[in-house]
Amino acid sequence: MFSILIPTFNNLDYLKICVESLKKNSNFDHQIIVHVNQGTDGTLEYLKSTNIEYTYTKENIGMPKALNLASKKSKFNYILISHDDFYYCPEWDIEFEKEINLLNHNKFYFSATMVGAGQVQFNAGQTAQSFNEKKLIKNLENIKTFDFQGTTKCPGLVHIDVWKNLGGWSEEFSPTGGDDTDFAMKLWKHDVRIFKGLGKSLAYHFGSITTRKKDKSLFTYLGSRGNKIFLKKWGLSINFFEKFFLKSGLNKNKKLIFKKYDGPLKNPNKNFIFYLELIEVKIMLLYLTLINFK
DSSP states (O other): OEEEEEEEESOHHHHHHHHHHHHHHOSSOOEEEEEEESOTTTHHHHHHHHTOEEEEESSOOHHHHHHHHHHTTOOSSEEEEOOTTEEEOTTHHHHHHHHHHTOSSOOEEEEEEEEETTSBOOOSOSSTTTOOHHHHHHTHHHHOOOOEESOOOSSEEEEHHHHHHHTSSOGGGOSSSSHHHHHHHHHHHTTOOEEEEEEEEEEEEOOOHHHHTSOHHHHHHHHHHHHHHHHHHHSSOHHHHHHHTSSOEEOTTSOEEOOBOOSSOOOOOOOHHHHHHHHHHHHHHHHHHHTTOO
């Protein structure tokens, strides 16, 4: 039913958890496509032994290029964007199917709710070795939450026609940083107004395990670089777009904002706060222009 794209970078322990959860907890027969960056940890051998479809590059090409390459193997009408450090909880895909069946068009972006390192705080283990699957499953009904406005970005579902019309993810953001919000902006420009997080579709998230392996300065650099690329490309900052357009994002205390879903999004209310923060964004854009950031 879905073509599930999973980029991975020498993260075999978590990839195994992710793949096995999809096999065990899905109600439909999905296509799993893994993109292997390097794969020096036995990932290739694992995928071959389990007959999982994959694409491969010797070097780490990053998230956007990996997704675009893997998507060429897609055979279903819906693409699910995934990380390799997710555990998909039982009935995760039923909720997506329900939402699809309520619509008579393909202009939507549905996302699951991340548990653990995500929207819902719950500790079922911070590593593959300490993961307590039984504890997670036992508490699922208490963990489920409301449908919310905006998007968690991953796991995220779009129709393949929309994916193709947008050209997938923008590769100028490679290896990563800002690429997921850029995809949301491209959806917005494509007149998508249904950005809906599904409170009953759960995926346990260990929390960017692959990224954590790297020097934290790299993560900071990538985030900063992604923000600059986004600002130069769209004339808006990531935070501004998420706050005023998607009705989500970070508040002043850097905590995620999630409002109950109340229908398709509308153009932002251009009040005093909107223009005040827009002026700040335009000053930042002017600065990037003056320093000739590319």
